[in-house]
Amino acid sequence: MIKKRLTRRIGVEFMTPSDLSPEDRELVRQAWSVRGKASAPYSHFRVGAAVRSARGGVYVGCNVEVCTYSQTTHAEQAAIAAMVSAEGPRARVVAIAIAAAPGKCSIIDPMLTDGFTDAAAVDDLNRAAVPCGHCLQIINEMAAGPEMCIIGYHPDGLVSVVTLCDTLPFALKPADIV
Secondary structure (H helix, E strand, O other): OOOOOOOOOOOOEEEEEHOHHHHHHHHHHHHHHHHHHOOOOOOOOOOOEEEEEEOEEEOOOEEOOOOOEEEOOHHHHHHHHHHHHHOOOOOEEEEEEEEEEEOOOOOOOOOHOOOOOOOOHHHHHOOOOOOOHHHHHHHHHHHOOOOOOOEEEOOOEEEEEEEHHHHOOOOOOHHOOO
């Protein structure tokens, strides 16, 4: 028997790159640029990421696959590692841009869209580039705050903007385990 149910809506904005601030457009440009350097011989799923630190630095990373997959470095992870390498362990992410390949960004399970009447909105959601759960946890631990901006870029020109707290509403914090 259900005693209580909490329903939470997430806010995802869709726009074109020209609608972004100049700083965020540059972040997207750098993520797209480094995506071309990704090593994805198995999945052919190339991802680039660029993070902006609280100090204003911009750091990039791309995915590097190995045949065991579990040892693969994700683009977001590589960009954050570059930031920490440059600024130290107290560096914090204020924004991240992710650029992913066409047709490889599905985030919405078709079962979850049953009853949706806006097919175009569902299509937009399925083209949004968002971090995987593993990367969301890394971003969460290195974020300046839960309202930090995650910008997803799809090469057809679609940009999605969502906050960290909307993508990871039940985030595990380091303070939760110590």
